[in-house]
Amino acid sequence: MKKWLQAFDFQRTDYDRITQKWQCGNQHLGQTCVDGPTRKGKCQAGPMCRPVKLPGMNKWVCTRTKKAGGKCQDGPLANGACCLVVKKCKPQLNSRFKKRRIAALVCFIGITIISVMGGTDYYRTLIDPGPLSASHSHITDCGACHHAFHQKGLSWIPLAFLGRKNSDQEVCLTCHNMGENPLLPHNLSSKILAAKTQEVLKKSIKSTSLTINQSIRQTFFSDQNKMSCVLCHKEHNSQRELTQVSDVACQSCHVNQFDGLKNGHPDFKQFPSQINKTRMVFDHVKHFNEYYSDKKYLQYTKKDCLDCHYLTSSGQMRHLSFENTCQGCHQDQITGKNRLTEKGIPFFALPQLDLETLKAKHIPIGEWPEQAESELTPFSLFILGLFPELKDKISHLKEMDLEDLSEATHDELMVVNSVAWGLKSFLYDFSRMGPKFIIDIFAKNEIKLDDKNLNYVELMSEDTLVSAKNHWFPNLDQEMQRQSEQGLLLSNKINNHSLSQALVTSDSVTGESWAQLGGWYRENYILYYKPKYHKDPFMVSWLKLLGQAEIQAKFPSTQEIFKLLAAKQSPGSCTKCHTVEKKNSTKLIWAPLVHDRSMPHQALFNHSSHLNLFEEGCKGCHQFNDSDYLGSFESNDRRKFASSFKYLEKTQCAQCHDGKKVFDSCTGCHQYHVSYNLLKSLNSAAIESGIE
Amino acid sequence: MTLVKQRFLKISVLLILTILVSIWFYQLKINFRNIAFYSGWILFLVILLGFLFSGFRKLPFFSLANVRFWSQLHIYLGLFAIVIFCWHIDLKVPKGFLETLITLLFIFLVITGTIGLYIYRTFAKRLTDRGEEVIYERIAEYRQQIKNQAENLIGEAEEAGCSHVLKKYYQDCLVSFLSAPRNFFSHLLERGHHRYNLLIEMRDLNRYLNGSEREVLRTLIRLVKQKDDLDYHYSLQFVLKNWLSLHVPLALLLFLFSSVHLVLVMNFTGA
Numbered sequence: 001m002k003k004w005l006q007a008f009d010f011q012r013t014d015y016d017r018i019t020q021k022w023q024c025g026n027q028h029l030g031q032t033c034v035d036g037p038t039r040k041g042k043c044q045a046g047p048m049c050r051p052v053k054l055p056g057m058n059k060w061v062c063t064r065t066k067k068a069g070g071k072c073q074d075g076p077l078a079n080g081a082c083c084l085v086v087k088k089c090k091p092q093l094n095s096r097f098k099k100r101r102i103a104a105l106v107c108f109i110g111i112t113i114i115s116v117m118g119g120t121d122y123y124r125t126l127i128d129p130g131p132l133s134a135s136h137s138h139i140t141d142c143g144a145c146h147h148a149f150h151q152k153g154l155s156w157i158p159l160a161f162l163g164r165k166n167s168d169q170e171v172c173l174t175c176h177n178m179g180e181n182p183l184l185p186h187n188l189s190s191k192i193l194a195a196k197t198q199e200v201l202k203k204s205i206k207s208t209s210l211t212i213n214q215s216i217r218q219t220f221f222s223d224q225n226k227m228s229c230v231l232c233h234k235e236h237n238s239q240r241e242l243t244q245v246s247d248v249a250c251q252s253c254h255v256n257q258f259d260g261l262k263n264g265h266p267d268f269k270q271f272p273s274q275i276n277k278t279r280m281v282f283d284h285v286k287h288f289n290e291y292y293s294d295k296k297y298l299q300y301t302k303k304d305c306l307d308c309h310y311l312t313s314s315g316q317m318r319h320l321s322f323e324n325t326c327q328g329c330h331q332d333q334i335t336g337k338n339r340l341t342e343k344g345i346p347f348f349a350l351p352q353l354d355l356e357t358l359k360a361k362h363i364p365i366g367e368w369p370e371q372a373e374s375e376l377t378p379f380s381l382f383i384l385g386l387f388p389e390l391k392d393k394i395s396h397l398k399e400m401d402l403e404d405l406s407e408a409t410h411d412e413l414m415v416v417n418s419v420a421w422g423l424k425s426f427l428y429d430f431s432r433m434g435p436k437f438i439i440d441i442f443a444k445n446e447i448k449l450d451d452k453n454l455n456y457v458e459l460m461s462e463d464t465l466v467s468a469k470n471h472w473f474p475n476l477d478q479e480m481q482r483q484s485e486q487g488l489l490l491s492n493k494i495n496n497h498s499l500s501q502a503l504v505t506s507d508s509v510t511g512e513s514w515a516q517l518g519g520w521y522r523e524n525y526i527l528y529y530k531p532k533y534h535k536d537p538f539m540v541s542w543l544k545l546l547g548q549a550e551i552q553a554k555f556p557s558t559q560e561i562f563k564l565l566a567a568k569q570s571p572g573s574c575t576k577c578h579t580v581e582k583k584n585s586t587k588l589i590w591a592p593l594v595h596d597r598s599m600p601h602q603a604l605f606n607h608s609s610h611l612n613l614f615e616e617g618c619k620g621c622h623q624f625n626d627s628d629y630l631g632s633f634e635s636n637d638r639r640k641f642a643s644s645f646k647y648l649e650k651t652q653c654a655q656c657h658d659g660k661k662v663f664d665s666c667t668g669c670h671q672y673h674v675s676y677n678l679l680k681s682l683n684s685a686a687i688e689s690g691i692e
Numbered sequence: 693m694t695l696v697k698q699r700f701l702k703i704s705v706l707l708i709l710t711i712l713v714s715i716w717f718y719q720l721k722i723n724f725r726n727i728a729f730y731s732g733w734i735l736f737l738v739i740l741l742g743f744l745f746s747g748f749r750k751l752p753f754f755s756l757a758n759v760r761f762w763s764q765l766h767i768y769l770g771l772f773a774i775v776i777f778c779w780h781i782d783l784k785v786p787k788g789f790l791e792t793l794i795t796l797l798f799i800f801l802v803i804t805g806t807i808g809l810y811i812y813r814t815f816a817k818r819l820t821d822r823g824e825e826v827i828y829e830r831i832a833e834y835r836q837q838i839k840n841q842a843e844n845l846i847g848e849a850e851e852a853g854c855s856h857v858l859k860k861y862y863q864d865c866l867v868s869f870l871s872a873p874r875n876f877f878s879h880l881l882e883r884g885h886h887r888y889n890l891l892i893e894m895r896d897l898n899r900y901l902n903g904s905e906r907e908v909l910r911t912l913i914r915l916v917k918q919k920d921d922l923d924y925h926y927s928l929q930f931v932l933k934n935w936l937s938l939h940v941p942l943a944l945l946l947f948l949f950s951s952v953h954l955v956l957v958m959n960f961t962g963a
Contacts, residue, residue, distance in 0.1 A: 005834045005918065006826050016829050028832030099937045106941035110948045127956050130787025148959040160958030168960070230961075231724040236787065248722045 012067045021097050025089030030067070037091035045089060047082030048072075130236040145171050145235075169228035176229075178673065183226040185253060187673055232672070243667075250666040261664040262654040271648045277641030279589040281577050283629045284644040291329070300328030305618040315606030319592050322534045326577070333573045334531050335518055343512055344521060344528025345564060345571050349374040350423065350472060353416065354405040361405075363413045365420040366479045369472050372525040375402075378560035383426065385557060386441045390422045394557075421483070427469045428480045435460060447551065456541050460520040460527075468522045531572035539565060539572050540590075547587025562586060582636050604669055613656075621648055706768050710775045717779045731780040732957065736950055738773045742766050743947055746940075770805050790953055797946040804939040811935060815928045818882070823921050828929040831922055838919050839870040842912060849908045857900045858908055865893070866912070870919055879927035887920050 007013055014032045017023055022037035035044040048068060051060040060076035064084075074083050093101070117126040124142070132139060143149040146168055148159055173182050181187050188196075232245045251258075258264020292301040302308055308325045309317050319325070336343035350372040358365055376397070385394045393415045400412055408416070430437050438456055442449055469476055515521035518532030531539050545551060546562045566575045566588060579589045614620025627642035657664040693701075713734075717727050745766040749759045777798055786792050819825055826834060846862045875886045894913055901909055 004824055005837070005922070006824070006830060013830075014833075016827070018829060023829075027829065029836055030833040095933060099934070099940070102937050103941050103944055107944050107948065110945045114948070114952055125789050126952075127790065127960075128788050129791055129960075146960045156955050156959050160955045227724060231726075246722075249724060251722065 010065075012065070014067065018094065018096075021094055022091040023094055025091050026087065027092070031087065033086040033089075037089075041091045041093070043088050043091055045086040048084040048086050049076075049082045051076030051080050051082055053080065128236075132235060133238065133242040135242065136235065147171070169230060172229040172233075183228060185227055245667050245672065247666045250670075250672075260659045261650065261657045262659075265650060265654075265664075268648055268650045268653075270643070277579065277632060277638050278592070278643075279579055279581075280592045281575075281579055281630070281633050282644075285624045285626065285629065288624070297329050305622075309618075311608050311611070315608040317607050327534060330573075330577070331533065333576065334534055334536065336530065336571045336573075339571065341569070342528070343571050344515065344523075344530040346374070346377045346526050347379045347520075347529050348427075348468075349377045349380060349526040351376045352403050353420065354403055357405040357408070358413065358416065361410070361413055363417045365417050366424070367473045367475055368420060369525060372472070374524070374526055377526075378557065378564055380423070381557050382555060382561060383438070383441065384419065384422050385555065386445045387422060390418060393418050424473060424476060425480065427465070427473065428476055431462070431465045431469045434462065447545070449545075456538070456545070460529075464520045464522055464527065468527055471522070472525060536572060539574055543574065543588045547585055549585035552585050559586070579633065579638075580636050581638065586636075604671060621652065702764065702768060706771060709772065713775065714779070726961070727782070728780055729957075729961070731776050732954070735773060735776045735780055736954060738769050738776065739943070739947060739950060742769050742773070743943060767805075767809060770802070774802060790949060790956070794946065794949050794953055797942055797949065801939065801942045801946055804935060804942060808935050808939055811928075811931055815932050819925060819928055822924055826922065826925050828926075828933060831926050831929075835870070835873075835919065835922055838915050838922070842866065842870055842915050845908055845911055845915075849905065852904065854905045854908065855901070857897060858905060858912070861894075861897060862912070865890075866916065869916070873923050873926045875920075875923055876927045876930075879924045880931065887917075890916060890920075 014024075014027065014030065015036070016027075017036055020036070021039060022041040024032040024036055025043070026032055033043075033045045033048075034050065035046065037043055049062055049064040049072075052063055053060055060078075060080045062071040062075050062082070064070060064072055064082075072084055077083055114126070117123055131137075139145070141149075148156060151159060170183070178187050181189050184190060185193060232249070233242050235242060247260075287302075291297060292303075302325070308320055310320060312318055322330075332338060350369060352373045352375075353365070353368055355368055355370060381394055381397075384390045396412065396415050397419055400408060400416070402416065405413060405416060433440075435456075439449070442456075473479070512521055512523055512528065512530070515528070515530045518530045518536070521528050521530065529538055542561065543565055546558045546565070551558055564570060565572070566580055568575055574588065581587055581589050610621075611617070623646045625642075625644055625646040627644065629642050629644045632640050632642045654664075656662045657668075717731065720727050720730065745762050748756070749762045781795065786795050842862065846859055850859055869890070878884075878886050891913065894909065894916065897909060898906055
């Protein structure tokens with residue numbers, strides 16, 4: 001029969017007192033006393049039993065429990081006290097209360113840790129959520145970004161819940177200048193965003209997920225769709241996590257949603273060429289298929305794309321300079337070496353005048369060469385227009401036939417007279433004062449000049465001008481002297497002495513033949529300028545000046561000069577390669593487009609990682625297209641353009657960018673901040689202030 | 693409703709809630725909202741509720757539900773908290789001192805809680821299956837009793853003229869076995885190899901004993917079995933009674949540091 005260890009009757013078991021704080025220390029021996037420890041843990045060990053006197057008996061009876069041994073042999077004393085005493089013990093704390101003490105101790109340790117760390121310099125260790133990314137590692141003052149930091153200690157508790165405005169959201173803008181709409185999506189204005197969204201909405205089919213996303217966004221986006229920087233850029237993480245944005249986040253706003261480049265991404269439209277035409281005119285197809293095969297230019301032939309293009313360290317393609325690429329073949333065109341027509345640009349010309357009528361009507365224009373046959377050049381009209389007294393008269397001149405003034409009125413004849421004297425004065429003053437005269441005239445008319453390019457009368461030699469003056473008006477000096485003495489235009493006879501052909505240097509080439517290397521020369525009664533080389537300062541200076549909207553608005557006549565210089569057949573052939581843009585003003589585009597991050601709507605493409613993918617090199621993606629490339633430049637409308645290259649198909653990129661072989665995330669190719677270059681936007685002074 | 697059906701219902705509710713919360717958090721994430729803010733507050737409230745459980749169940753008044761209800765709520769809140777916590781940290785290793793500490797505390801809390809759930813479900817049955825169920829506080833007394841009985845037995849055997857084999861064996865092997873709790877982890881893991889080995893060892897002594905000595909040996913074997921059963925009870929009940937000494941302090945620390953974390957986050961988070 002099994003012997004049970006424990007019994008449950010009161011005779012054979014002790015009172016365990018498990019709910020009380022203290023327990024008897026002899027419990028493990030089974031020798032607990034009747035009373036047990038006090039509430040404060042003091043042993044109350046005393047008599048082993050409490051003797052009782054049964055009714056009707058005179059004798060005290062021992063009441064020791066059976067567990068303790070039952071009635072003792074000696075029995076109670078005569079006074080009723082027990083004869084045996086329980087051995088004193090050391091009371092033990094009940095296990096429940098032990099656990100409470102452990103819990104209290106742990107709390108105390110925790111509070112101590114917080115207090116010690118919070119109250120000493122180690123508080124930064126306590127509150128630091130992790131190291132900053134490399135870009136911000138120079139910031140050592142937490143308060144530079146977190147305004148609450150400088151108010152330490154217990155003041156953080158009320159600050160956390162009361163009167164807290166999310167000012168930390170915009171602290172990034174202290175250093176990063178993101179333009180006028182820093183907190184709006186893509187930093188674009190609400191109008192542009194709304195317009196683009198409407199545009200896309202018309203084309204796309206609304207999906208259920210879009211509706212759900214939009215409704216949630218409307219629920220939670222209450223402050224006019226503002227998006228703070230920290231929504232995407234989480235600091236106190238790695239550099240990668242600072243700039244990484246999940247594709248799903250992009251999808252939440254964009255109307256067109258899809259899974260990746262292969263699945264659902266819109267097909268490419270006219271990629272990689274920009275929608276507008278190229279800034280430089282260069283027919284790749286013709287050059288490679290025709291010109292480079294021409295034996296004449298064999299030594300300048302390019303065989304590979306990288307003969308003209310180079311890769312930057314950031315993987316972007318750039319163009320080599322004119323000198324390294326085009327000069328070999330095109331330099332002669334600039335200088336007009338084989339040009340059959342005039343090689344120079346007519347700068348200043350004496351118009352043909354009806355001298356007979358002027359003489360008959362006693363108009364005192366003084367000396368005037370009879371052989372002068374040309375018209376006033378646009379340059380002449382412009383410069384004369386800079387003189388206030390001639391400005392209005394120039395406009396009248398356009399309506400007159402200078403070669404036949406027989407029916408001109410007296411006033412009109414006086415206008416001719418004024419203009420003629422104006423031309424003479426110009427020659428006279430120019431020859432005396434030199435190119436500074438032109439600069440002064442510009443300055444007086446508040447024309448802002450580019451200090452680096454004051455080549456409006458590029459290298460005009462004194463001799464050219466003086467000899468022109470002397471040749472055309474041998475007595476100009478005396479005439480101007482008389483004019484200044486009398487102060488009035490004289491109505492005496494015009495001195496029509498024939499002009500000699502003096503000042504022609506015999507036995508030497510003259511005129512155009514003389515200016516083989518470019519520069520100024522005189523031929524007939526015209527001063528010409530011949531472009532010397534690519535980036536000719538004269539051409540560049542004038543074209544830049546005339547391309548300014550202010551100049552075009554203030555001096556409409558300058559359009560004629562622009563047309564003269566920018567004509568396809570014009571000496572210098574600038575517009576053979578440089579396109580003309582009509583936006584706010586009509587101007588020449590000097591350089592090809594440089595793709596950088598400040599241009600909106602740019603897809604980022606790193607050439608360096610793609611160059612060796614195809615055996616055929618660049619032509620693996622950039623394939624020639626048989627189109628009327630040059631024909632598209634007949635019009636100045638940049639939207640009318642036929643690219644020399646076939647547009648890339650999405651499938652070409654998706655072959656590798658499928659999310660498995662290579663990434664196909666949104667931000668891998670597209671940039672969120674479309675309007676501003678992040679690096680250029682940095683405010684260095686603000687950055688300095690964040691460094692202790 | 694059977695226990696299985698009840699459990700199925702509760703797990704279903706938990707799953708549905710988890711899915712709904714996950715969908716909500718996902719939508720928040722793709723809408724550029726700070727999930728950590730919302731999940732943090734939910735987590736804090738869940739921890740607070742779980743904390744108050746121990747208070748609610750002790751209230752003799754204002755009884756909203758019975759102890760079983762609060763226990764179940766505590767368990768399922770704990771499971772729910774795991775999901776919320778995963779969303780809160782975005783399954784990334786935290787880098788700050790405080791954040792790392794809180795994460796570790798939470799993980800250990802989950803571990804101790806899971807262990808506690810397991811031992812509550814299994815230990816009681818195991819204790820019942822083992823045999824006589826003794827009150828934990830009396831185990832020491834009964835251990836002493838068994839030891840005294842064994843000692844008396846050996847003493848009587850010696851006085852009766854038995855050989856020294858039993859006495860020697862008792863002194864060499866059984867004294868240490870009977871003096872204190874033994875094989876704590878073996879009993880927890882339900883391994884009986886120590887008992888088997890000891891009994892085999894004792895039975896092997898039979899060849900050296902005569903008839904009366906074998907009787908003594910049989911009694912000793914009974915006492916050894918009783919002691920082993922007592923050790924089993926001691927091991928399991930010790931864990932049952934004391935695992936909360938880990939769980940509760942961890943919860944206290946977690947609550948404390950979470951409060952500090954809450955204040956810091958409310959002050960320093962930009963969005």
